[in-house]
Amino acid sequence: MGRLLLILGILFLAWMGYRFLNKTWSARVKEVEHQEQKKFQEQPQKVQQMKACAxxxxHIPEDEGIYKENHFFCSYQHLDSYLEHKK
Ligand SMILES: [Zn+2]
Known part of the structure; x- marks a missing residue:
């Protein structure tokens, strides 16, 4: 009888432990999901204007390129090449 109670006790503890872990895990997952969602919702405001190199x-983000004579370039090399070809 004592053994049966011990087994039941262990099973109960295991079940409680499982429930506890499950709860904290799902809370963690929910938190991560919430953060991801927040990130996703914030993203549109952060999205940079993409411009095509002349x-x-x-296409690269506008603030990573160079403006020269109303044209947009991805790098100074292409700026030079473009001006070179224009001549
Ligand atoms: Zn380019």
């Missing part, structure tokens, strides 16, 4: 036509 030389290679590659």
């Amino acid at each position: 030389y290679c036509k590659t």
Whole structure:
């Protein structure tokens, strides 16, 4: 009888432990999901304007490129190449 109670006790503790872990885990998952969602919702405001390089036509964020004579370039090399070809 004592053994049965011990087994039941262990099972009960295991079940409680499982429930506890499950609860903290799902809380963690929910938290991560919430953060991801927040990140996703914040993203549109942070999305940078993409511009095509006048030389290679590659689209890159506007603040990473160079403006020169109303044209946009992905790098100084392409700026130079473009001006070179224009001559
Ligand atoms: Zn380019």
